Amino acid sequence: MTILEAKNVSKVYGTRRGIEHKAIDNISLSVTKGEFVGVMGPSGSGKTTLLNVLSTIDRISAGTIEINNQDIAKLSKEKLAKFRRKQLGFIFQDFNLLDTLTIAENIMLPLTLDGWKVKDMEQRLAKVSKQLEIDTILRRRSFEVSGGQMQRAAIARAIIHDPSIIFADEPTGNLDSKASKQVMEALSHLNKEKEATTLMVTHDPFAASFCERIVFIKDGKLFNQLDKGDSRQAFFQEILNVQSMLGGDTDDLQTVRL
Amino acid sequence: MTFRQFAFNNVKRNARQYMSYFFSCMFSVAVFFIYAVIMYHHEIDGHEFRANVQRGIMAVEMIIFAFSFLFVLYSTGAFIRSRKKEYGLLMTLGISKRQLNWLLILENTIIGVISIAAGVLVGILFSNIFIMVFSQILGIEGTLGFYIAPKAVLLTVVSYFIMFELNSLLVVWILRTNSIIDLFRGAKAPKQVPRFSWVLSIIGAGLVLSAYYLAATADLITIFNRMFIILLLIIPGTYLLYTQFSIALISIIKNRKKLYFHKTNLLTISELHYKLKDNARLLFFVTILSAVSFTASGVLYGAYESAQNEANAYIPHDLSLLTDGEGNITGMDQEISNIITSLEKENVDFSVIDTTGIKADIVDSEEEESVDLWAYSDYAEFARLNHSSIHPLQNDNQAFVLLPYLLTNIERAIPETLTIRTGDHEETLQPVPIEAVMNTNVRTRYTIIVADTIYQQFTNAADKHELYRYSAFSISNWPQHTELVKEITDEIDDNIILSTDSKADFYLALKTTLSYTLFFGLFISVLFFLAAGSILYFKMYQGLDKDIEQYKSLYRIGLTLKEMKQIATKQIAFLFFIPFGLAVLHASFAFRALQNMLASSIILPSITLISGYLVIYSIYFFFIRSLYIAKLKKVM
Ligand SMILES: Nc1ncnc2c1ncn2[C@@H]1O[C@H](COP(=O)(O)OP(=O)(O)O)[C@@H](O)[C@H]1O
Ligand SMILES: [Mg+2]
Numbered sequence: 029m030t031i032l033e034a035k036n037v038s039k040v041y042g043t044r045r046g047i048e049h050k051a052i053d054n055i056s057l058s059v060t061k062g063e064f065v066g067v068m069g070p071s072g073s074g075k076t077t078l079l080n081v082l083s084t085i086d087r088i089s090a091g092t093i094e095i096n097n098q099d100i101a102k103l104s105k106e107k108l109a110k111f112r113r114k115q116l117g118f119i120f121q122d123f124n125l126l127d128t129l130t131i132a133e134n135i136m137l138p139l140t141l142d143g144w145k146v147k148d149m150e151q152r153l154a155k156v157s158k159q160l161e162i163d164t165i166l167r168r169r170s171f172e173v174s175g176g177q178m179q180r181a182a183i184a185r186a187i188i189h190d191p192s193i194i195f196a197d198e199p200t201g202n203l204d205s206k207a208s209k210q211v212m213e214a215l216s217h218l219n220k221e222k223e224a225t226t227l228m229v230t231h232d233p234f235a236a237s238f239c240e241r242i243v244f245i246k247d248g249k250l251f252n253q254l255d256k257g258d259s260r261q262a263f264f265q266e267i268l269n270v271q272s273m274l275g276g277d278t279d280d281l282q283t284v285r286l
Numbered sequence: 287m288t289f290r291q292f293a294f295n296n297v298k299r300n301a302r303q304y305m306s307y308f309f310s311c312m313f314s315v316a317v318f319f320i321y322a323v324i325m326y327h328h329e330i331d332g333h334e335f336r337a338n339v340q341r342g343i344m345a346v347e348m349i350i351f352a353f354s355f356l357f358v359l360y361s362t363g364a365f366i367r368s369r370k371k372e373y374g375l376l377m378t379l380g381i382s383k384r385q386l387n388w389l390l391i392l393e394n395t396i397i398g399v400i401s402i403a404a405g406v407l408v409g410i411l412f413s414n415i416f417i418m419v420f421s422q423i424l425g426i427e428g429t430l431g432f433y434i435a436p437k438a439v440l441l442t443v444v445s446y447f448i449m450f451e452l453n454s455l456l457v458v459w460i461l462r463t464n465s466i467i468d469l470f471r472g473a474k475a476p477k478q479v480p481r482f483s484w485v486l487s488i489i490g491a492g493l494v495l496s497a498y499y500l501a502a503t504a505d506l507i508t509i510f511n512r513m514f515i516i517l518l519l520i521i522p523g524t525y526l527l528y529t530q531f532s533i534a535l536i537s538i539i540k541n542r543k544k545l546y547f548h549k550t551n552l553l554t555i556s557e558l559h560y561k562l563k564d565n566a567r568l569l570f571f572v573t574i575l576s577a578v579s580f581t582a583s584g585v586l587y588g589a590y591e592s593a594q595n596e597a598n599a600y601i602p603h604d605l606s607l608l609t610d611g612e613g614n615i616t617g618m619d620q621e622i623s624n625i626i627t628s629l630e631k632e633n634v635d636f637s638v639i640d641t642t643g644i645k646a647d648i649v650d651s652e653e654e655e656s657v658d659l660w661a662y663s664d665y666a667e668f669a670r671l672n673h674s675s676i677h678p679l680q681n682d683n684q685a686f687v688l689l690p691y692l693l694t695n696i697e698r699a700i701p702e703t704l705t706i707r708t709g710d711h712e713e714t715l716q717p718v719p720i721e722a723v724m725n726t727n728v729r730t731r732y733t734i735i736v737a738d739t740i741y742q743q744f745t746n747a748a749d750k751h752e753l754y755r756y757s758a759f760s761i762s763n764w765p766q767h768t769e770l771v772k773e774i775t776d777e778i779d780d781n782i783i784l785s786t787d788s789k790a791d792f793y794l795a796l797k798t799t800l801s802y803t804l805f806f807g808l809f810i811s812v813l814f815f816l817a818a819g820s821i822l823y824f825k826m827y828q829g830l831d832k833d834i835e836q837y838k839s840l841y842r843i844g845l846t847l848k849e850m851k852q853i854a855t856k857q858i859a860f861l862f863f864i865p866f867g868l869a870v871l872h873a874s875f876a877f878r879a880l881q882n883m884l885a886s887s888i889i890l891p892s893i894t895l896i897s898g899y900l901v902i903y904s905i906y907f908f909f910i911r912s913l914y915i916a917k918l919k920k921v922m
Contacts (some may be wrong), residue, residue: 085842106846113844128556138843140552146543169479185843222389 031193031225032059032082037091039074039081039248043202051077053248056092061194062223064216066230066239068267070274073227074248076197083116083195083226084108097194111136117186117194121201123178125170125185131177132157132166134185142189147228156184160214176207180214187224194218196228200235239265246274292389294396307361308401314354315405316412319442321347325436326702331438355449362394362457391454397452402443409442410434425429453630480563490526493519501875509879516879520872523836526571527868528566536562555838558860561829569823569865576869579811580896581876587895588877588888590800594765595886597793601688602672605756605788606725607769607778610645615755617782620756628774635762639667643754644744646706648731655731657706658754660724661741669723672762677720678730679737685715686735706734711747713740724758725787764789768863815899819906822862847918854914862907870896 038097039052047243051074063231069075080086082093088247094186097116103111118124125134132153133140139149157163160180165173169227183242186194196215200208219223230236235262252270256263320581325344356751357876366373373386381389414432459693479767497519500512540546546555562569605625629636641664653720660668662679665686669676687700703712713734736744755795761767771790778786837850 061423085843104849109841109844111844112842116844119845120842124842126553126556126836126839128560129552133552133556137552138545140547141549141845141849143549149547200295213444 029061030058031061031063031096031167032057032227033084033094033240034058034090034159035092037093038082038089039086040089051090051248052081055245055248055250057082057243057249057250059225059227061225062219064219064226064238064240065229066228066236068230068233068236068241069245069247069251071078071231075231075243078245079195079197079229080226082120084112087123108143109269113141114189115192117180117189117191118194119182119186119194121197123170123175123182123184123202125178127170129180130169131162131173132165134190135166135168135181135188137185138189152188153184156188159218160184174207175203176210179207180210183211183214183218187218187222193225193227196226196230197229198232199228200230200232205234208232211264233264233267236267242267244270246276290349292817294392303496304397308397308404310361311354311358311397311401312405312408314350314357315402315442315446316409318347318350318354319406319409319438320413320416322438322441322448323434324408324417325439326441326544334717336519351445351449354446355453357457358449358453363460363530365803366390366457366460374909385414387458390458391451394450394457396455398447398453402446402450406439406442419774427852450898464623468773480533480536480559482530482537484534486526487530488533490531491524492879494527497523497876499864501879504879512879521574524868524872525567525570527572528562528573531560532558532566532864537863537921550849550853555844556852561857561861565678565825565861568822569861570576572819572822573865573869576815576899577813577872577876580869580873580899581810581880583811584873584877584888584892584895585880586689586800586804588886590797590804590890591904592886592888593796593800593890596796597789599886601725601787601789601792602674602723603668603725603787603789604672604761604764605759605775605786605790607757607783607786608725608727608754609782610751611786612753613754614782615642616786618755618757621778621783624777625774627757628770628777629761632767632770634767634770637671637760638757638873639664639671640755640757641667643756644708644741644748645730645752645754646708647746649705649707649712651731656729657704657732657734658727658730659706659708659736659741659744660756661738663738664737665723665735668758674721674723675847682740683714683716684737685717687719687736688724688726688733689719690722690726704732704734708744708752709749711744711745713744714909724756728756728785765793768794772919781881815902819903822865822908826858826861826914830914830917835916836921839920850918851915854918855911858907858911858914862903862910866903 034055034057037052037055037057038050041051042050045095055078057065061203067078068101068163077086081088084093084095086101088101095111099112100108100111114116125131126137129137135156139152143160153166154163157166160183162177162180162184165177165181167265170178178203186196194215199211199215203211212235215226215228219226226233228239237243237256240256242254243250244254251274254263256264325347351528375390376386377383413434425674441693444569497516500516500519504512536719539555540559546552607618607621607625609615614702622638625640641660643664644659646659647659662853666676668674679686685704687704700717700719702716703711703714703718707713717732718735722733725735762769764771768790771788772794775788775791813857833854837845840850841847873896874890877888
C-alpha cells in the first residue's frame with residue numbers, strides 16, 4: 029500500500045532580488061507502508077527542502093503530493109496543521125522539545141492538542157516510553173537529560189498518535205556515535221516491529237545504513253537509489269561509494285550569523 | 287568597514303530589537319522637553335505664579351529624569367542580555383575587550399542621539415498644544431505664545447546625553463567581568479523549574495489581606511497612623527504574591543490533570559508558569575506603579591470633581607449678603623436690586639428672601655463675644671430656600687445654635703445655658719446644636735434661632751445699629767452660573783455689605799487650587815502608568831524571538847494558527863491584566879480609606895478614571911497582541 033506518492037515535485041525559492049533558485053527539480057518518489065527510506069546528498073542539495081514539502085510544512089511550486097491518497101495541495105493551512113498532527117510524526121535534528129514541559133508532557137502534546145482523555149493519553153505514554161526505554165526520565169525537563177534521551181523522547185512524541193508516516197530530518201545530527209546508534213536502533217526497531225513507515229533525511233552514512241532504501245539527490249535532482257542487501261556492513265560500504273561519487277561537502281556547515 | 291561603520295550597521299541590523307527601546311527613550315525625552323519649554327517660557331518666567339509653578343515643574347522634571355534614568359538603565363540591561371551570544375561570538379572572533387566596550391558605547395550613543403533628536407522634535411510639535419492647556423489651567427489671560435527657549439533645548443539635550451553616556455558606562459562596567467563562556471551561556475541558560483514555598487505564599491496573601499482589612503476599617507482619625515502600616519504590609523505582600531503565590535497557584539492548576547491536559551491549556555499554562563516567574567519582579571513593579579497612579583489620580587480627581595458638593599456642604603445658601611447698621615441696611619436695597627437686574631438679564635431662575643436679625647452680646651463672656659439672632663419663622667424660610675429639613679423648637683426657652691458643616695463633625699462644647707442681652711433685654715436660653723441652614727456670620731460667636739415671641743422682645747429692645755440684614759438667593763443650577771455670580775459679587779460695594787458669600791466663589795477657589803495639584807499629580811500618574819506599560823511592552827518584545835522559535839516547532843508538529851493566536855492572546859492578557867486587576871483592587875481599598883477625608887463620594891470619579899486607564903491599557907494590549915499575531919503569521 030502506498031503511503032506517500034510524490035510526482036514531478038519542484039520547489040522554487042524566490043530571493044529578494046528576484047533571482048529564482050530551484051531547490052527541488054522534478055523529483056518523483058513513492059513510499060509504501062512499512063518502508064524505511066533514507067534521503068542523502070551533499071549539503072545544500074535540497075534534502076531539508078524535500079522533506080519540508082513532502083511533510084506539508086512547505087508548499088510545492090509544481091507537481092503533486094499525496095499522503096494516504098489525500099492530495100495535500102487541496103488542504104488549507106488550518107487543515108494541513110490538523111492533518112500533520114493526526115497523520116504525521118516529526119523528528120528534528122535539534123529535537124524540538126519544549127523546555128517548559130516535562131519529557132512526559134512533551135510526548136503527550138500531540139494527543140493533548142487533539143483533545144484526548146487523560147487516562148488514554150497516559151496509557152499510550154506508558155507504552156511508547158517503555159518501547160524507547162525512557163520511562164525512567166518522564167518527569168524530568170528536556171535540559172536535564174542527554175541528547176540521545178531527548179531524541180528518543182522526540183521519537184516517542186512522533187509515534188504516540190500512530191501516524192501514517194514519520195519524517196525525520198538529520199535525527200542524529202546533534203548526537204555522538206553512541207547516542208546515534210541508540211536512536212537509529214530505536215527507529216529501526218519501530219520500523220520492523222510496528223511497521224512504522226519512515227522517511228529520513230541524513231548525511232551520516234552510518235545512520236543511513238539502517239534504512240532499507242536510500243535515495244540520493246544532488247542539486248535538487250534525483251541522482252541514484254540504493255537498496256539494502258543482506259548485510260548492513262556491505263550497504264554501508266555502498267553508501268560511502270555513492271557519496272564519494274556525489275562529491276561536495278558531506279557535512280552541513282553550521283552557518284554563522286553575526 | 288571602519289569600526290564606527292560596524293557599530294552603525296549593528297544598530298541598523300538590530301533595528302527591530304532597538305525599536306521599543308528607542309520609542310520609550312524618545313517618549314521620555316519629549317515629555318521632559320515639553321516641561322522644560324514651559325519652565326523656561328518667558329511669559330511664565332515673568333508671571334506672578336512664577337516661583338510656585340516653577341518649583342512644581344522643576345519637581346516634575348526631576349521625577350521624569352530620575353525615572354528615565356532607571357528606565358533606560360533597565361532597558362539597556364535587558365537589551366544587552368538578549369544579545370550576549372552575539373558578544374560572545376565577537377570575542378571568539380578576536381574582538382578585544384576594549385573594542386567591545388567601544389562598540390557598546392558607540393551603539394548606545396547612536397541610539398541616544400537619535401532618540402534625543404526625535405524626542406525634541408516630537409516635543410516641539412506637541413508643546414504648542416501643551417502650552418495652551420497649561421495656560422488654560424493657570425488661567426493666564428490669552429494663551430502663552432508659541433515660544434521655545436534655547437535654554438530648554440540645551441537642558442534637554444545636555445542632560446539626556448549625559449544620561450545615555452552614564453548608562454553605557456554602567457552597562458560596560460556590568461559586562462566587565464564576564465568571560466566568553468559566560469556570554470555564550472547567557473544566551474541560552476536552561477530554565478530552572480520555578481520554585482515556591484507554601485509558607486511564603488500564605489504570608490504574602492496574609493499581608494495583602496490584612497492591609498486590605500486595615501484600609502477597609504480605617505476612619506478619619508486612624509487613617510493617618512495606618513497609612514504607613516498599610517504600605518509596609520502591601521508592598522512585600524504584593525511581591526510575595528507574584529514570586530510565590532502565583533507560582534503556587536499554577537502548581538495547583540497543573541495538578542488538576544483534566545484542566546491542565548485540555549488542548550492548548552498545556553502550552554498556555556506551562557509557558558505562563560515560567561513567564562510569571564521570569565517577570566515576577568517586573569509585574570510587581572508594574573502593579574505598585576499602577577496602584578500608586580490610580581490612587582493618586584483618583585483622589586485628586588475625586589476632590590476636583592466633588593468641589594461642587596464641598597461647596598454645597600460649606601455654603602448653605604447659593605448667594606448671600608449680610609450687613610449691619612442703619613445706613614448700610616438701607617444701602618443694601620440698591621445692591622439687591624443690582625443683583626436681581628443682573629440675574630434677570632441673563633434669564634437665570636432665582637428666588638430671594640430678605641430678613642433682619644439682631645446682634646446680642648453674650649453675658650458673662652470674657653472676650654465680649656456676640657451672637658446674631660434670628661426668628662424661628664425666618665429660620666424656616668432659610669431652610670425652605672435650600673430644601674433642608676426644618677426642626678421644631680420644643681419650647682420658647684430653647685434656641686437653635688447653627689453649626690457650620692465642618693464643625694458638626696467635631697464635637698464643639700456648647701454651654702448648657704446661654705444668657706444674651708440686647709439693650710436692656712436679657713434672656714437665658716437652652717442651646718440645641720443643629721446644622722447650619724444659612725451662610726455663617728464669621729463676626730459672631732454663634733448664630734442663634736429663637737422663638738418668634740422671644741425675637742419680638744429683642745427687636746423692641748434693640749437699637750437701630752444693632753440690627754443685621756441678611757438676604758439670600760437661591761439660584762437654580764448654580765454650578766452653571768459660577769462666572770456670572772463671580773461677576774456679580776465682584777461688583778458689590780464692600781463699604782455697604784459686610785460679607786458676601788456664594789457657593790460659586792468657594793467652588794471656583796477650590797477648583798483653582800486643586801487644578802494645580804491635579805495637573806501635576808495626574809501628569810506624574812499617567813507618566814508612571816505609561817512607564818509601567820512600556821516596561822511590559824519592552825519585555826514582551828524582547829522575548830518575541832524566543833517565542834517565535836517555539837511556535838515554529840509547534841507549527842511543524844501541527845499546531846494551527848488559530849490555536850497559536852489563542853495561546854498568545856491568553857498569555858499576553860494574563861501578563862497585562864493581572865497587574866492591572868491587582869492594582870485596581872489595591873487602589874479600591876486605598877479609595878475606601880481615603881474616602882474618609884472627603885465630603886462627597888469619590889466612587890464615580892475613580893471609576894471614570896480607572897476606565898480611562900483601562901482604555902489606554904487595552905490599546906497597549908491590542909497593540910502588543912497584533913504585533914505577536916503578525917509575527918506568528920510569518921512563521922507559517
Ligand atoms: N527559505 C529559503 N529561501 C531561499 N533559499 C533557500 C531556502 N531554504 C533553502 N534554500 C536553498 O535551497 C537549497 C537547498 O537547501 P536545503 O534543502 O536546506 O539543503 P540541505 O538540507 O540538503 O543541506 C540551498 O541552496 C539553500 O540555500
Ligand atoms: Mg538540511
